Amino acid sequence: NAGVMQNPRHLVRRRGQEARLRCSPMKGHSHVYWYRQLPEEGLKFMVYLQKENIIDESGMPKERFSAEFPKEGPSILRIQQVVRGDSAAYFCASSPPGLGRAGRNTIYFGEGSWLTVV
Amino acid sequence: DAKTTQPTSMDCAEGRAANLPCNHSTISGNEYVYWYRQIHSQGPQYIIHGLKNNETNEMASLIITEDRKSSTLILPHATLRDTAVYYCIVRVESGGSNYKLTFGKGTLLTVNP
Numbered sequence: 001n002a003g004v005m006q007n008p009r010h011l012v013r014r015r016g017q018e019a020r021l022r023c024s025p026m027k028g029h030s031h032v033y034w035y036r037q038l039p040e041e042g043l044k045f046m047v048y049l050q051k052e053n054i055i056d057e058s059g060m061p062k063e064r065f066s067a068e069f070p071k072e073g074p075s076i077l078r079i080q081q082v083v084r085g086d087s088a089a090y091f092c093a094s095s096p097p098g099l100g101r102a103g104r105n106t107i108y109f110g111e112g113s114w115l116t117v118v
Numbered sequence: 119d120a121k122t123t124q125p126t127s128m129d130c131a132e133g134r135a136a137n138l139p140c141n142h143s144t145i146s147g148n149e150y151v152y153w154y155r156q157i158h159s160q161g162p163q164y165i166i167h168g169l170k171n172n173e174t175n176e177m178a179s180l181i182i183t184e185d186r187k188s189s190t191l192i193l194p195h196a197t198l199r200d201t202a203v204y205y206c207i208v209r210v211e212s213g214g215s216n217y218k219l220t221f222g223k224g225t226l227l228t229v230n231p
Contacts, residue, residue, distance in 0.1 A: 004161075033218065043162065043205075043221040048212055056212040091161055106152065107219060109161035 003027065004110035005074075006092050012116045019079040019086070021113045025094030031055075032075040033093040033107060034067055043091065049075060050097070082117045089114050122206045127226040130200075136193040138225055140206030143187040150209050151182060152219060153191045155202040162205070162221075165191065196229045203227075 003026035013019050025032050034046040048056040049069040060067065064082075069075040079086055095107040123141040130136040142151060152167040166173055166180045168189075173180040179192040193200055205224040212218040 031216075035221075042223050043156075045218055045220055048216065048218050055216050056218060089159075093162075106164050106167055108164060109154075111161045 004092060004094050004108055006090075006110035006113050008113060009111065010114045010116070012118060013082045014118055015083055016081050019082050019115055019117075021077040021079075021090050021092075021115070023075040023077070023092030023094075023110060025075070025092075026108055028096060029094035029108075030097055031095045031107075032069050033095075034075075034077050035091045035093065035109075037089045037091065037112075039088070046077075079115070082115070084117050087115055087117045122208055122222050124204075124206050124222065124225045126223070127228065129228050129230055130193075130196045132198060132229055132231050133195055136191075136196040136200065136227055136229070138191040138193075138204050138206075138227060139188065140190070141188045142206070142208050145186050145208055147186075151180070151189050152207045152209060153178070153180065154205045154207065154219075154221075155200075156205070156224070157199075157202040163202075165204075196227075198229050198231065201227060201229045 005024040007022050031050050033048050035043045036046055037043045045059040047060050047067045052071050064080045066078045089112045091109050091112045093107040093109040096105045150167050150169050153165040154162040156162045166175055166178050168180045182189045203224040203226050205221050207219045209217040209219055
């Protein structure tokens with residue numbers, strides 16, 4: 001897990017506020033993935049991004065959630081108007097340019113950001 | 119998407135080998151099998167991955183059957199710190215030559231003293 005940096009590690013928000021979670025990928029990695037893990041559940045894929053481009057957002061809720069990975073700076077997962085059901089651990093992962101057809105690459109995860117909505 | 123089936127839980131004695139099975143009977147010829155584990159309240163940790171040949175690294179060995187319909191992750195000498203949920207994953211295409219990993223429920227391995 002070393003190298004993928006997520007912050008904040010813990011975030012408390014009141015209902016209706018915005019939450020911003022940041023992810024800095026490992027050095028040399030240009031692809032970022034976001035996953036969500038609800039309490040006592042498995043990891044659910046949310047979105048897959050490369051610099052300035054969304055590759056796959058099939059797991060993103062249709063409303064209130066957005067993600068970006070700008071040319072400079074970390075990837076941001078933004079949750080607007082948070083509700084109690086958004087309370088979860090949000091994990092970011094990164095890889096060199098994708099997993100690749102040859103399968104040489106893999107993705108590495110950060111330690112997660114725990115969001116609590118009160 | 120290929121699906122994987124794993125036992126919900128397993129126990130292993132400390133110092134013994136832990137053999138975690140995974141069925142992926144619908145896997146196609148170019149799909150890789152990945153193994154990760156998640157220790158409570160931590161991020162998933164990469165263990166190993168392979169296509170059709172057996173693989174070994176400092177953490178574990180991966181044995182893939184010849185028909186590729188199942189695999190086994192072997193932790194040769196389990197320790198208490200190996201207690202975790204172990205995920206067997208077949209990567210799926212995410213558009214073009216991009217792939218993503220879709221996690222199932224995994225196997226909770228408990229290593230007992």
